[in-house]
Amino acid sequence: MKEKATSFDIAHRAGVSQSTVSRALNNSPLVSKETRDRIVEIARELNYQVDKNASNLRKQKSNTLALLLFEDPTTDDSLINPFFLSMLGSITRASASQGYDLLVSFQNMQSDWHAEYEDSNKADGIILLGYGDYSAYRSKLDQLEEQGTHFVRWGAQDKAHPGVNIGCDNYQGGFDVTNHLIGLGYTSFAFIGDNSEDAPEFRARYQGFADALDKQGLSGESQRQINAHSTEPSGYAAMKAMLNDATLPRAVVCASDLIAVGVYDALREANLRVPEDVAVVGYDNIPISGYTTPALTTVRQNTTKAGELLVDTLIKAINKEVVEDYLMPAELIVRRSCGAQ
Amino acid sequence: MKEKATSFDIAHRAGVSQSTVSRALNNSPLVSKETRDRIVEIARELNYQVDKNASNLRKQKSNTLALLLFEDPTTDDSLINPFFLSMLGSITRASASQGYDLLVSFQNMQSDWHAEYEDSNKADGIILLGYGDYSAYRSKLDQLEEQGTHFVRWGAQDKAHPGVNIGCDNYQGGFDVTNHLIGLGYTSFAFIGDNSEDAPEFRARYQGFADALDKQGLSGESQRQINAHSTEPSGYAAMKAMLNDATLPRAVVCASDLIAVGVYDALREANLRVPEDVAVVGYDNIPISGYTTPALTTVRQNTTKAGELLVDTLIKAINKEVVEDYLMPAELIVRRSCGAQ
DNA sequence: CTGAAAGCGCTTACAG
DNA sequence: CTGAAAGCGCTTACAG
Structure with a gap:
């Protein structure tokens, strides 16, 4: 296993500064075509990839969405409700097509939501999915809200409830x-x-x-x-x-x-x-x-549409756009x- | 939305250094119980959470696994093979139980595998899943191998093939x-x-x-x-x-x-x-x-067992343990x- | 168009 | 047991 190449390695080989390498690789218009081409070529040779942790730390955003699945505590452990499995699939697709990574985790209602907080640092926003005990759930949502976390929830509409809901009628x-x-x-x-x-x-x-x-x-x-x-x-x-x-x-x-x-x-x-x-x-x-x-x-x-709606709405919220609840029609x-x- | 608290904020309030805060929150034995308790309390009050990007950057590991799903190019876009959906579920569970986050992405065979490289920086290792055109696939595996990426693959055994295979007979x-x-x-x-x-x-x-x-x-x-x-x-x-x-x-x-x-x-x-x-x-x-x-x-x-096997094997590989192919029995x-x- | 420098928020030797 | 300091690998004002 080779040492991972950094932008400094590329700068060295290309005879430019590390800043220029970063600019070139981020398609900044400030770099001349020849310089960029040379840098891109060297990056390819070295199998270079931007270190996401460093880049995200610097940019203070992660381009990642987190999906939290709440399981009904009564559900058999080995079985995921096929409806949620289908949602998981469509959400995965929708985030990919928007250029976001998707972090998936299961969340037990009983747990202390440790994971959410963690996720809230690795992701720009959270999608909440699941049936389950709503009353227990409620207080957690308030916590997320208080933290200033962006999130959208799949489920029943509820005026009194914090955050944005996407649901089916x-x-x-x-x-x-x-x-x-x-x-x-x-x-x-x-x-x-x-x-x-x-x-x-x-x-x-x-x-x-x-x-x-x-x-x-x-x-x-x-x-x-x-x-x-x-x-x-x-x-x-x-x-x-x-x-x-x-x-x-x-x-x-x-x-x-x-x-x-x-x-x-x-x-x-x-x-x-x-x-x-x-x-x-x-x-x-x-x-x-x-x-x-x-x-x-x-x-x-419609899980395909639901997934897209959840992802699009969350991304809008992350970008500080105004978002609102949406109720999809049910189809017999x-x-x-x-x-x- | 409040400003996110950092370890310096906590240090300030607790009247200790930032290093001590970090140690306390990471359960280092070097911190006295009273100090730790005070720090933990303040952290809770401030809704503090470690910044994963900073922490991962410093530690040079992410505690994250990436799952790459390859789709058959002929598959209708709206439909995921239920078998893979089931694997996705079991892998999600297995990583969660091992304390790893799971990054999920779909990968089109035709693409240039940009995403993999990116993932390889956000994750400690990769799980590859999918039918699909094996010959196209092959060269990509060689690239991963060359990069020194840890990965396990679900699928057919193949002596000539790089990396570890978990599969069913x-x-x-x-x-x-x-x-x-x-x-x-x-x-x-x-x-x-x-x-x-x-x-x-x-x-x-x-x-x-x-x-x-x-x-x-x-x-x-x-x-x-x-x-x-x-x-x-x-x-x-x-x-x-x-x-x-x-x-x-x-x-x-x-x-x-x-x-x-x-x-x-x-x-x-x-x-x-x-x-x-x-x-x-x-x-x-x-x-x-x-x-x-x-x-x-x-x-x-057995998708449950397969998911566990894939995750366990990958984690072992990440920890530099010796891992080998495994062939699960098929069950009529x-x-x-x-x-x- | 390019470079030198600061700084994102942590963890961890190093020194006490 | 604690603190001061370095450094993980980037991006981006700032200065030229």
């Missing part, structure tokens, strides 16, 4: 999918998914569900709701409980696709057919949803599980 | 899954997936396929092979071509699950049932494979698509 998504079921003639419903302050996304989906029913005079139906977080086993357990305790709803609205897949399992076990006996719809449009039998009707959050994806076809 | 996987089909009584076969030097993983799977057939005196069968890269449309097109041109094989071995899903599409369109008319097996065990109808028999590469996952059940 969960209320509308819940409303639309439920309305679609109503249009198909169903009259008995249940919602499976958390409905608490700690899970604002799921809660908004539930609100949309309830309001859609109310609007059609089916208000009594909106009461049927069972908590579940976004995993297949949790959905399975919730549906199982419903099969034991209640009269069977004809249509089940799930707060996520993963829950819906668990609901499929429970129904299959009970020898009930989807959608003939029970219609099921999900949320997220994870890849699996198109391949289940029957294919799952769901609500799509109709497949076989709701009995439409 | 593609030959064995191809052999096992084919052997399993033979055991079920099939006698006519086809392989769908590239078989060229540029795709060594697929090629090794094909070799396993061919050798399994040879061993049972079915050598003639090993000739039936159609190129396809790892996408659903590519698998669809390949199966379509086979349906038109050749007598139908009873069992199709696909070089990846994505290809197999495309094969399903083509067979469904031709009103052929899986596995009654044609048995199909895939490779990778992506999440979707468990949810197709019928569920897809496939070969699992039998589901309905092969007709076993």
